[in-house]
Every structure is written in C-alpha cells, then in structure tokens.
Amino acid sequence: MAPSDRPYYQPSLARIHHDGFGFHADATAPGILQLLAAVRVRAGLVVEIGCGSGLLTKHLTDAGHRVLATDASPAMIDLARAYAPDAVEHRVLVLPDDPLPEADAIVSTGHALSYLATKEQVEASLVACARALRPGGILALDLEDVSLVDVPLRPHPIGWLADDWALVVEHVSDGPSHLAREHTIFVREADGRYRREFERHDNVLVDVSAVAGRVLGSEGLVVEVSDSFGDEANMTGLKVVTAVRAG
Numbered sequence: 001m002a003p004s005d006r007p008y009y010q011p012s013l014a015r016i017h018h019d020g021f022g023f024h025a026d027a028t029a030p031g032i033l034q035l036l037a038a039v040r041v042r043a044g045l046v047v048e049i050g051c052g053s054g055l056l057t058k059h060l061t062d063a064g065h066r067v068l069a070t071d072a073s074p075a076m077i078d079l080a081r082a083y084a085p086d087a088v089e090h091r092v093l094v095l096p097d098d099p100l101p102e103a104d105a106i107v108s109t110g111h112a113l114s115y116l117a118t119k120e121q122v123e124a125s126l127v128a129c130a131r132a133l134r135p136g137g138i139l140a141l142d143l144e145d146v147s148l149v150d151v152p153l154r155p156h157p158i159g160w161l162a163d164d165w166a167l168v169v170e171h172v173s174d175g176p177s178h179l180a181r182e183h184t185i186f187v188r189e190a191d192g193r194y195r196r197e198f199e200r201h202d203n204v205l206v207d208v209s210a211v212a213g214r215v216l217g218s219e220g221l222v223v224e225v226s227d228s229f230g231d232e233a234n235m236t237g238l239k240v241v242t243a244v245r246a247g
C-alpha cells in the first residue's frame with residue numbers, strides 16, 4: 001500500500017498496466033500452472049495476491065482453477081472483475097493486515113509484496129500467507145531482491161506511447177533496500193487533450209533467500225528460492241519463492 005494511504009494503481013495507471021504490461025503475467029503463468037497442477041486436480045482454492053487487472057487470474061480460471069482474486073487497488077479489482085469474471089470472488093485485500101482466507105494455494109506474480117514499505121511488512125505478509133495455507137498447500141510468489149541494487153538504474157526516463165495514453169517512468173533509489181518508479185502518466189481525453197497524472201511507487205528490496213527461508217521455515221514450510229516459476233526468463237533481481245506445507 002502506498003505510504004499516503006492512496007492505493008497504488010489508480011484507474012489510469014491500472015488501465016495502462018492492463019493494456020501494456022501483461023507480458024510478465026503471461027510469461028509466468030505456465031510455470032505457475034505447473035506448480036498448481038495437484039491443486040487443480042483436487043479443486044482446491046487458489047488465493048491470488050496482487051492480482052492486478054486479472055491477467056494471471058484469467059490463465060488460472062481458463063485452466064479450471066477456483067480462484068479468489070485479490071488486490072490492494074480498487075481500480076485493479078474493477079478491471080479484474082471484467083477481465084477474469086470466472087474467479088469465485090474478486091476482493092480488495094491489502095497485506096499485511098487484511099485477513100487471508102484458508103487456501104490450498106496462494107500465488108502472486110509481479111512482486112506485489114515488494115510494494116510494501118518495510119521488510120517487516122513483507123515478513124508479516126509471508127507469515128500471514130503461511131498460516132492461511134492448508135496442509136498440502138503451496139505458496140508461489142515473486143519478490144524484488146536486494147541484488148536489484150546491483151543492476152544499474154536506467155540513467156534516463158523511459159517512455160511508452162499508445163493510442164490514448166503515454167507513460168514515462170524514472171527509476172530512483174534512496175539506498176540499498178529501496179527502488180522507486182516515478183510514473184508520469186498522460187491520458188487522452190475525448191476532446192483530444194491529454195490529462196497528466198503522477199504516481200510514485202516505492203518498493204522495498206529484501207534478501208529474498210534469507211527472509212523467505214527464515215520466516216516461512218519457522219512456520220513449518222519447506223522453502224525453495226529460484227529465479228523463475230518455470231522456464232520463463234525473469235528480470236535480474238526478481239526471485240521466486242515456492243513453499244509447501246506438508247500434507
């Protein structure tokens with residue numbers, strides 16, 4: 001959640017993410033589906049954290065999963081309701097504080113928990129996920145790792161131009177466990193003029209192997225940290241956590 005209590009991904013940026021940035025959810029979906037094969041066979045409940053506009057949700061429901069799609073952004077949940085209508089429920093849910101229902105799987109792509117303000121909030125969210133997992137359940141999510149600070153920040157803003165929006169993103173960092181993306185957003189109005197908006201997303205970087213191993217391990221889960229959910233090539237500095245509660 002944004003420090004200002006105004007959720008990240010207001011309606012304009014939510015729509016832009018859906019229109020132009022679905023590649024990560026599409027790339028990670030096959031690996032996530034493979035990890036969830038046994039959950040689908042037993043018709044288990046998949047809780048998706050940070051579902052955004054429902055890009056992964058739709059892959060999951062099309063494959064026959066029962067999905068509770070959740071996100072901190074009401075604008076994202078509105079999009080997910082329209083794009084992935086077969087989810088059993090679409091719910092605004094903000095970690096670490098909102099209660100998680102019992103689940104057979106908890107999944108997340110697009111480093112949703114990295115949008116939290118502190119490492120302690122990431123840890124509290126992982127504990128909440130672990131405690132919500134039923135026996136035999138699996139947790140699979142990606143997180144931004146501290147090694148991301150070794151990746152040189154783009155020295156210049158980068159931009160995208162579409163028919164009715166444009167986006168400029170600048171990367172800034174306040175230190176080794178922080179990465180912010182400053183989004184300047186232009187949305188074309190009916191009269192052809194552009195409305196300008198701004199969103200800054202502050203991400204906390206954690207030592208994913210150390211944090212996930214310690215926190216999820218102490219909750220009784222068997223934890224593995226890798227670079228991908230399946231065969232996809234992820235951006236450098238993104239780590240994938242899979243953790244299983246023995247059945």
Ligand SMILES: C[S@@+](CC[C@H](N)C(=O)[O-])C[C@H]1O[C@@H](n2cnc3c(N)ncnc32)[C@H](O)[C@@H]1O
Pocket residue numbers: 001008009021022024025049050051052053054055056070071072073076093094095096108109110111112113115116
């Ligand atoms: C980069 S987007 C990824 C969205 C989607 N999973 C995808 O791949 O298209 C990160 C998502 O995490 C959500 N998010 C940020 N902080 C959150 C929190 N504290 N709890 C739940 N969701 C959060 C945002 O609203 C956003 O939709």
